[in-house]
Amino acid sequence: MITWDPNMEMMPEAELKKMQFKLLKMLVYRLYSFSNFYHERMDAHGVHPDDITRLEDVVKLPFMVKSDLRDNYPDKIFTATPEELVRYHVSSGTTGKPTVVGYTKNDLDNWTESLARALTSCGVGRGDVVQVAYGYGLFTGGLGLHYGAERIGATVVPASVGNTERQLELMQDLRVTAICCTPSYLAHIGETAKKLGISIKNDTRLRTAILGAEPWSDQMRQRIEEEMGIKAYNIYGTSELSGPMFTECKEQDGIHMWSDLAFVEIIDPETSQPVPDGEDGEMVVTILQKEALPIIRYRTGDITSMNVSPCPCGRTHPRIARLSGRVDDMLIIRGINVFPSQVEHTLLSIPEVSGYFMIEVDRIGALDNMLVKVELNPEAFSDKINDILDIRRKVGHTLKNMLNVSVDVEISEPGSLPRFEGKAKRVIDRRVL
Template sequence: MYWNQKTECMPEGKLKKLQYKSLKRLVNDLYSFSAFYHDKMKAAGVRPSDIRSLSDISKLPFMNKSDLRDNYPTKMFTAPGKDVVRYHVSSGTTGKPTLVGYTKNDIEFWTESLARALTSVGIGSDDVMQVSYGYGLFTGGLGLHYGAERVGATVLPTSTGSTERQLELMMDLDVTAIACTPSYLVYMGGVAKKMGIDFQRDTRLRKAVLGAEPWSENMRQHIENELGIQAYDIYGTSEISGPMFTECTEKKGIHIWSDVCLVETIDPDTEESLGPGQEGELVITVLKKEAMPMIRYRIKDLTTIIEDKCACGRTSPRIKRITGRTDDMLIIRGINVFPSQVEHTLLQIPQINGGQYMITVDRIDSLDYMTVQVEMRPEAFSDKIDDMLKLKKHISSELKRYLNIAVEVELAAPDSLPRFEGKAKRVKDRRKL
């Protein structure tokens, strides 16, 4: 089953021609109409006329998360405010968030992309799809909601939380498919067991589209065996729109629709382009974005591009499961956390020495827990345990406010945390993914 067979199965040569045409137009437009891109291209010494083939994309400068931060909130937008129909916000590397904007057409190609993806895993108008991604500033909830509606599925927009209620609704409404983080589905499985619910016997759930955090083939096996369902990997980030691409039922890589995005991999250190089959940092150019175009965006995920034709018949390139990151971003319960954000927050709390801290991440019963150890200043010490607990709570709520996740805080004595000569290693990620 295809959603858009003509595009999904377009011969490779034709697809590449289409990509070249889109790229050429994009570069021309941006060079003429966007101060940001004009300056960026000028600084890199490249003019639109230098783009004579698809491979000339390597002449274009990269974009990074810092571009979004430096141009917060809307300085990078290339569509007038009246054409922007939606914002989404995710966490940036420091105190400032990352804002992304969408025109009507941007929402359209995002939804189309997900409609193709959901169809490729067999989700359609006969399905009831529970969307247990967060609705709101995060792209997961609304993105999947629009995609599932587009293919005609009945959407149950549960968002996150209230797990018992989610399970009851799942049974009452004969939910057949779910979209959430893999760890949340495992957690749901645990709660179901405690409630005496047998997923295979008591629910009609058969398919799960899982992502927004790194997971492994082992976890897929575990989920599929334990819950008796098919689990598919989904990929995307807010910078390129949101979750956009999934595996097909072959489960051999995530299909990246060529008319929507152009993918490359580079050596993260030398920034040289790598060929298909070589693992490197993923670089994405979104060919259709209007509100906030992304050219050669360094997404910082490590993967390998597969160009061989998939057995499903789709001709788009695929990317392998993400194996890691080239920066220090942590993904905790589906939320992006940078150590620099933690530091930024801690430095504003006078009772502690904010420059010295340690972050530990654990996974307990398939949920992520983050602990931050901080060094207290001698003046902040109180003989009353109550005062100390209040300080702990204050630090934890400040972190929660900035990071949007619950953080366990541990107070430590001055000079008791590790000191580093050279590059500090302040993160201990003890999760076995």
């Protein structure tokens, strides 16, 4: 087995924990001293850096949530000086204000190192040709994998997303051996290949896919692997943590979370208490060495479980299971985060329809399809079909502008969509992942 950094990746668990405690302690002292945001947070929470005397004391620290980043847009909680920043990434901002993540040189270095280890654990290395078919730009996927793959000496094809026929041409002509993209995009590439009479299994050298940024399942993995004759690995990360950072190893049984970079807790999202290893809960992550944008006990909203048993690959870092859902009802449609609350806000701005709606999500072929059912306001009812079709088009356009994802719209009778008391369940997700 090949590892990128064997000393680190196979460090005995006790030593890793010692290292984590040291890093945590340093982090908390640094933030308490230099971050107004964090100083106030800790004071309000009644905790002082001196209270952190062992790793388990992490639970004394307050949580961070996504809105902390949005409320402090763009860079109010950065702890690096502007001169120290070397890059920004910006989330799509679909839940309101975008989230800005800044990186110092060390931040980028740690992110890249994390991916260098991860890619190596998937069997990718020097001599591989890696097609990065994640979006390049403000999104973290493209550039993250790009530098990770370069670091391990692989050859990068920075294809970005789109133009599927060209992706296939590049894959064949440049003898691509590994691809990084969303699982649904790889499935789409597969379908396009079929239409063009290309067999990915026989007509390309592809043997590895590193897939993530949207939910998928083991069944989908199996289908992709059999059809394309490749191995497909799950990758995890969010822009707040830095970007995609962690993957499965060749065992394909959980994602190794590098302990020197991330301290992972799994909690009950309702009670905020830790759940036992192996049980599902919300993943909470502390990024131990971040300089520009500190992330302490960040509630990812992702539901998973932790596996601390030794991995046959020899790596000692704990593994998380495939994500089984979201704490909130965030939808990921073709890689874009969509919140039902955004749909509601958008509809309320359109006088012809009421604020009642239902979202139905299906996977048609390889692509997600989102249908929004809305109710026409009686005042807007016209006897002419074209007038109603115009309203439907207007709703579709407006939603697309707000969500950055195109949706189908269905006009329903007033009062026909379900009303909810208490927590609304406005999403029916029929995707078989």
